[in-house]
Amino acid sequence: MGRPHSPLWLTAPSRFATLKRPAAWWGLALLAILLAASPRLPPVSHNPAHRADETDVLLYESIVEGVRSGGEYYAVTAQALRTGNYPLKPFVTFRLPTLALLQAALPHGATIALLYALAAGVVLAWFVRLRPALARPPPILIALGLLAGGMVAFVQPELASFHEVWAGLLIALSLALRRRERWVEAVAVGMIAMLIRETAALYVGIMTVLAFAGGHRREALGWFATIAIFAVVVAFHAHAVAQVVHKIDPASPGWAGMLGFGFFVKTMTLSTALNLAPQWLAALLLGLALFGWSAWNDALALRALAVFAGYAVLLSLFGRTDTFYWGLMVAPTILVGLAFVPDGLRDLVAAALDKRRIIVTRLTR
Numbered sequence: 001m002g003r004p005h006s007p008l009w010l011t012a013p014s015r016f017a018t019l020k021r022p023a024a025w026w027g028l029a030l031l032a033i034l035l036a037a038s039p040r041l042p043p044v045s046h047n048p049a050h051r052a053d054e055t056d057v058l059l060y061e062s063i064v065e066g067v068r069s070g071g072e073y074y075a076v077t078a079q080a081l082r083t084g085n086y087p088l089k090p091f092v093t094f095r096l097p098t099l100a101l102l103q104a105a106l107p108h109g110a111t112i113a114l115l116y117a118l119a120a121g122v123v124l125a126w127f128v129r130l131r132p133a134l135a136r137p138p139p140i141l142i143a144l145g146l147l148a149g150g151m152v153a154f155v156q157p158e159l160a161s162f163h164e165v166w167a168g169l170l171i172a173l174s175l176a177l178r179r180r181e182r183w184v185e186a187v188a189v190g191m192i193a194m195l196i197r198e199t200a201a202l203y204v205g206i207m208t209v210l211a212f213a214g215g216h217r218r219e220a221l222g223w224f225a226t227i228a229i230f231a232v233v234v235a236f237h238a239h240a241v242a243q244v245v246h247k248i249d250p251a252s253p254g255w256a257g258m259l260g261f262g263f264f265v266k267t268m269t270l271s272t273a274l275n276l277a278p279q280w281l282a283a284l285l286l287g288l289a290l291f292g293w294s295a296w297n298d299a300l301a302l303r304a305l306a307v308f309a310g311y312a313v314l315l316s317l318f319g320r321t322d323t324f325y326w327g328l329m330v331a332p333t334i335l336v337g338l339a340f341v342p343d344g345l346r347d348l349v350a351a352a353l354d355k356r357r358i359i360v361t362r363l364t365r
Contacts, residue, residue, distance in 0.1 A: 005350055008342045009139040011132065015297040016347040024351035031348070035287040037261055056325075059084050060100070060161035067104035073097040078244040089251035091241035096233070098195045099163055112157045118169050119155050122332060123147060125176035133298060134339065143339035149273035150335045153328060164328035167197035172332040175304055178207070183219045191226040199314070199329060201230060206310050210303055256318060263319050264312040267327025272335055285338065292337030295344020308334060 007013055016027060059080055066076035077094055080086075087093050103111050126147055127140070134140045151169075159165050170193035178186035190207065193200035208223035265283050269275050274282035293305045311330045319326055 005347060007135060008346060009134055009136075009339065010296070010343045011135045012297060014295040014340065014343040014347045015301075016295055016344055016351060017297075019348070019351040021352060021354055024348055024354075027348050028352055031287075031291055034291060035284055037287070055084060057158065057161055059086070060095075060163075063100050064103045064161060067100055073100060074240045074244045078249075082249070085250075087252040088241075088245045088249035091238040091245075092198065093252055094237070094241045095163055096195060096198060096237055099161075099166060103161070111160055115157070115160050115166070115169075116155065118166070118173070119151060122151070122169050122172045122176070125173055126333070126336070129176045129300065130336070130339075133296065139339060143336055146335040146338050147333065150271075150332045152273050153271055154332060162325065162328070163197040164199075164325050167193045167200045168328045168330065168332055170196070171200060171203050171307070171329060174203070174207075175300065175307070175333065178300070178303070180216065180299070183211075183216070183222060187219070187222045187226055190223070191229070194226065194230045195233065197329070198234065199326060201227065202310050202314060203307055203329070204230075206306050207303065210306060214299075258317060259315075259319055259321070261312065261316050263321075263324075264315040264327070267315055267319070267324045268331060268334060270324060271327045271331035274335070286334070288341050289335050289337035292340035292344055293334075295347070296337075296340040301340075304333060304337075 005013070005017065016024065019027065062080050062083075063073075063077050066080065067073050074094070074097075077100075078088060081088050081093065106114070123144065127144060130143050131140060134143060153159060154165050154169055170189050174186045174189040174193065177189060186207075190200065190204045194204055204223055204227055208220055208227065211217075211220035211223055265286055268286050269277075269279070269282040274285060277285065290305070290308060293301050293308070295301075308330055311326070315326055
């Protein structure tokens with residue numbers, strides 16, 4: 001085992017700094033596979049960052065206006081879905097009423113101000129979380145710039161009706177707030193994310209499993225309690241939907257898209273500043289970002305990586321080309337991993353090429 005090199009950007013050696021030579025070679029092989037695992041990407045004709053998906057945005061805006069005018073949420077939503085030729089079955093085709101009711105109760109300007117405040121809170125929380133990990137101001141500024149690159153779709157007023165925009169920011173905030181000794185705030189924010197977009201339950205489930213596996217029983221019970229509350233809310237939601245859906249209403253074609261890992265890559269490029277880069281370069285940068293998260297030797301990095309992996313599986317197996325916006329759930333923070341690449345890659349290569357040996361001689365008299 002070689003002696004760790006002095007960190008480049010990080011304040012502490014990366015996770016790969018003390019790898020033995022065979023393990024380092026395996027790590028390089030896995031990195032090569034990751035970078036090569038971006039085949040021809042599935043076609044996606046919509047781009048949430050530039051409001052190309054006008055129909056969904058207009059649908060959510062019409063629901064908010066209907067509720068603001070005095071309509072009952074489920075009746076208004078059912079009518080809007082029928083008007084737009086959307087499926088009304090199963091009940092998950094109806095979003096939970098949380099965001100629509102909030103927006104209907106607030107002036108439009110207040111909604112935008114709240115969105116900006118949430119985005120600013122995410123940046124501040126991650127600045128506080130990253131500052132001890134990065135050695136000097138330039139790497140910190142680069143990491144914050146990468147965070148901003150992941151949030152380009154989250155500060156556009158025209159996307160304020162997208163549930164994934166709010167839920168994605170809340171997941172990013174929850175991750176940054178979570179600490180071993182202070183997890184209540186993270187759990188509470190995760191609960192809010194689920195009440196806005198049901199697919200945030202995957203994030204909460206992953207955090208529950210990781211807390212239990214790490215021996216943090218009280219934290220695990222906290223996360224699990226939110227899932228139990230959420231299950232009750234969903235049950236009431238399903239009952240309310242059943243009251244406004246008719247037998248002749250169309251059903252969803254299902255979500256078994258089976259588009260593979262390339263679809264996850266595509267959704268990440270559409271949801272972040274990577275959309276400005278050529279497709280091949282964007283795919284490589286995304287792979288390096290995931291590698292960077294694996295290199296940061298911190299419990300938060302493993303949690304973030306597990307969340308990215310969970311949503312990558314979700315999108316790969318169940319995503320359709322018209323559900324590309326699911327990627328917004330993890331887009332805000334994924335590019336931050338690029339800030340950890342210099343240390344991780346240097347340490348991995350150094351460990352793979354290290355031929356030094358420690359010879360222990362025992363003298364007896």
